[in-house]
Amino acid sequence: MSSVDISTIEEAMKMANLDTLRGYAQNHYGEVQQYAATEYISQNQALGYQVLNEPLWNKGLSFTPEQRVSKNLTGLIPHVMEDTSKQVERALKMIRTRQTGIDKYLYLSTLKSQNTDLFYRLLIDHAKEMMPLVYTPTIGDVCLQYSTLYTRPEALYISIKQRKSIRTILKNWPHPNPEICVVTDGSRILGLGDLGVNGVGIPIGKLALYTAAAGIHPDRTLPIVLDCGTANETNLKDPLYLGLRQKRIPVSEQQEFMDEFMEAAREVYPGMVVQFEDFESEKAFNYLDRYRDSYKCFNDDIQGTGAVVLAGYIGAVNLSGVPIEEQRLVFMGAGSAGVGVAKQLVEYYTKRGLSEAAARDKFWLVDTKGLVTKDRGDKLADHKKYFARTDNNGHQFRTLEEVIEYVKPSALVGLTATFGIFTESIIRALKASVDAGGLGRRPILFPLSNPLTKAECTFEQAVNWTDGTVLFASGSPFSNYSVKTGDHVQTYYPNQGNNVYVFPGIGLGAILAKATRVTDDMIYTSAAALAGALNADEIHKGLIYPRIERVREASIIVAREVMKSARREGVSALPESQWLEWEEWGDPALTKYIKEHIYDPTTL
Numbered sequence: 192m193s194s195v196d197i198s199t200i201e202e203a204m205k206m207a208n209l210d211t212l213r214g215y216a217q218n219h220y221g222e223v224q225q226y227a228a229t230e231y232i233s234q235n236q237a238l239g240y241q242v243l244n245e246p247l248w249n250k251g252l253s254f255t256p257e258q259r260v261s262k263n264l265t266g267l268i269p270h271v272m273e274d275t276s277k278q279v280e281r282a283l284k285m286i287r288t289r290q291t292g293i294d295k296y297l298y299l300s301t302l303k304s305q306n307t308d309l310f311y312r313l314l315i316d317h318a319k320e321m322m323p324l325v326y327t328p329t330i331g332d333v334c335l336q337y338s339t340l341y342t343r344p345e346a347l348y349i350s351i352k353q354r355k356s357i358r359t360i361l362k363n364w365p366h367p368n369p370e371i372c373v374v375t376d377g378s379r380i381l382g383l384g385d386l387g388v389n390g391v392g393i394p395i396g397k398l399a400l401y402t403a404a405a406g407i408h409p410d411r412t413l414p415i416v417l418d419c420g421t422a423n424e425t426n427l428k429d430p431l432y433l434g435l436r437q438k439r440i441p442v443s444e445q446q447e448f449m450d451e452f453m454e455a456a457r458e459v460y461p462g463m464v465v466q467f468e469d470f471e472s473e474k475a476f477n478y479l480d481r482y483r484d485s486y487k488c489f490n491d492d493i494q495g496t497g498a499v500v501l502a503g504y505i506g507a508v509n510l511s512g513v514p515i516e517e518q519r520l521v522f523m524g525a526g527s528a529g530v531g532v533a534k535q536l537v538e539y540y541t542k543r544g545l546s547e548a549a550a551r552d553k554f555w556l557v558d559t560k561g562l563v564t565k566d567r568g569d570k571l572a573d574h575k576k577y578f579a580r581t582d583n584n585g586h587q588f589r590t591l592e593e594v595i596e597y598v599k600p601s602a603l604v605g606l607t608a609t610f611g612i613f614t615e616s617i618i619r620a621l622k623a624s625v626d627a628g629g630l631g632r633r634p635i636l637f638p639l640s641n642p643l644t645k646a647e648c649t650f651e652q653a654v655n656w657t658d659g660t661v662l663f664a665s666g667s668p669f670s671n672y673s674v675k676t677g678d679h680v681q682t683y684y685p686n687q688g689n690n691v692y693v694f695p696g697i698g699l700g701a702i703l704a705k706a707t708r709v710t711d712d713m714i715y716t717s718a719a720a721l722a723g724a725l726n727a728d729e730i731h732k733g734l735i736y737p738r739i740e741r742v743r744e745a746s747i748i749v750a751r752e753v754m755k756s757a758r759r760e761g762v763s764a765l766p767e768s769q770w771l772e773w774e775e776w777g778d779p780a781l782t783k784y785i786k787e788h789i790y791d792p793t794t795l
């Protein structure tokens with residue numbers, strides 16, 4: 192019996208002796224059914240406090256009178272019975288009366304550890320308000336103080352000193368068969384630099400979004416931090432720091448550790464997709480190149496960011512009035528995100544018929560030393576070489592002002608982790624270069640660095656310094672901005688250009704397609720799918736991304752298209768008959784399948 196309807200299991204359980212059934216489940220059921228059967232057995236055997244202390248079983252004040260009796264809960268919770276919305280209302284009241292982002296985060300984190308359904312109901316239904324608390328920008332503050340805020344484990348912590356025990360540690364994770372892992376070594380956390388083990392907040396936050404935005408079951412997510420020491424002196428001096436108290440190990444030594452980790456992860460959890468997150472750029476590029484052909488993995492900062500910015504860029508170009516052929520892009524920042532995004536955009540141009548050389552020619556990348564050129568005289572990092580310019584006639588452009596004056600760009604992208612680097616004169620120069628091309632043209636300005644304290648400019652500045660013409664996206668969320676002239680109020684809407692719009696859908700698509708690899712086409716497809724996911728209201732408002740409240744809808748569209756790409760690419764291990772059925776019935780059938788296979792918090 193390889194495939195059994197859950198309702199059949201439940202029927203069987205009602206009739207059978209539980210011990211007999213446990214053996215039966217282990218011997219006969221497929222992985223998912225076995226998991227469901229184990230859950231069912233546990234839930235039905237657990238009583239009273241055990242139920243309340245297990246976040247996935249705890250239904251807060253929604254337990255029915257019958258459940259309170261059968262699970263020995265009477266008197267352990269207040270007498271009142273409340274539906275989910277009432278409990279959400281209480282949580283919202285608590286969060287809104289907390290003064291700081293960290294206090295709000297801590298409340299949410301406690302809720303997550305006590306009542307999974309309620310936490311995710313809140314996160315999904317109030318995404319605009321809650322996401323900035325569990326993700327950027329608040330998660331940046333949390334990571335900075337993680338060792339002080341620590342109260343309970345939420346991830347796997349694997350240090351270089353435990354490299355002989357990686358398999359044992361992976362097996363110690365309490366939930367069976369994780370489907371998605373987000374792993375960091377903490378070496379470049381958002382734009383905050385090397386935070387060492389404190390960076391674990393990022394995998395935890397990203398995985399909460401995997402559940403909220405793409406419905407991956409919370410028990411199937413695995414956050415991991417690889418502790419390889421840290422270059423962060425503040426952490427090393429902090430008596431409460433939770434990581435190894437040593438300098439970060441050399442890149443070559445970490446390579447061996449990483450090889451061992453990848454090997455062990457595949458052996459212990461063969462079905463798991465691995466998302467690399469916030470590794471400093473040299474390692475980010477190396478690991479992606481090294482593992483992408485033999486493991487199910489992708490790099491969120493290079494590929495996820497590339498895809499999300501491409502999606503926004505497609506929308507922005509349509510609104511800009513500057514024809515695609517005339518677009519010229521300056522990138523401030525040539526790290527993993529800058530180069531990852533520029534490469535994704537090159538692919539877009541080549542798909543539109545440009546030669547690769549002509550496409551690459553549209554990009555001018557700038558780093559701390561100025562325009563990246565072949566003859567700049569310093570040793571360029573490998574990942575920058577592809578974009579090194581040769582059109583500078585021996586002249587080196589040291590400042591962004593000079594580069595803008597020379598290039599006359601239509602778009603300016605910031606991935607530098609440097610607050611305020613897009614000054615008034617820079618933004619006005621961008622606008623002037625766009626205006627020079629003709630009336631009604633609009634500049635594209637994407638200050639994408641995280642968290643907000645690292646944004647290259649604010650939304651208000653971007654609107655004011657472009658006289659309201661800007662097409663804007665930032666990494667962390669800004670509020671709407673309204674300008675009152677006499678009786679007229681003009682409201683401007685910012686966009687959030689953050690990889691959260693694609694990584695949940697890429698991961699979900701790869702999992703559901705049983706993809707053996709994450710291919711370039713799957714990543715490219717995620718961008719195209721996101722670009723097409725705007726609804727009429729969003730288009731009317733001139734947005735270039737769906738509103739964050741619709742991130743779950745968008746992720747399902749992204750996942751569907753990623754699945755189809757996996758099939759086209761020949762990396763889906765799903766049976767052919769399944770694909771033929773979906774091909775016959777089309778997108779609605781595949782969408783239905785996805786919706787049936789994702790976690791939706793129980794609402795009572």
Ligand SMILES: NC(=O)C1=CN([C@@H]2O[C@H](COP(=O)(O)OP(=O)(O)OC[C@H]3O[C@@H](n4cnc5c(N)ncnc54)[C@H](O)[C@@H]3O)[C@@H](O)[C@H]2O)C=CC1
Pocket residue numbers: 379380381382383471472491492496499523524525526527528529557558559560606607608609612639640641642645665666667688689690691
């Ligand atoms: N919006 C989003 O979804 C994402 C945003 N990011 C953000 O992008 C930022 C950069 O990330 P990575 O590329 O991974 O970092 P990185 O450290 O690999 O690259 C930073 C780049 O900026 C350059 N840079 C730094 N300061 C500069 C300055 N003052 N002037 C000119 N260039 C300067 C560096 O030379 C380097 O090329 C971070 O703040 C990160 O949070 C990263 C991934 C996704």
Ligand SMILES: CC(=O)C(=O)O
Pocket residue numbers: 380381382469491492640641666689690
């Ligand atoms: C969003 C993200 O992945 C970053 O800032 O690193």
Ligand SMILES: [Mg+2]
Pocket residue numbers: 381468469491492
């Ligand atoms: Mg990142």
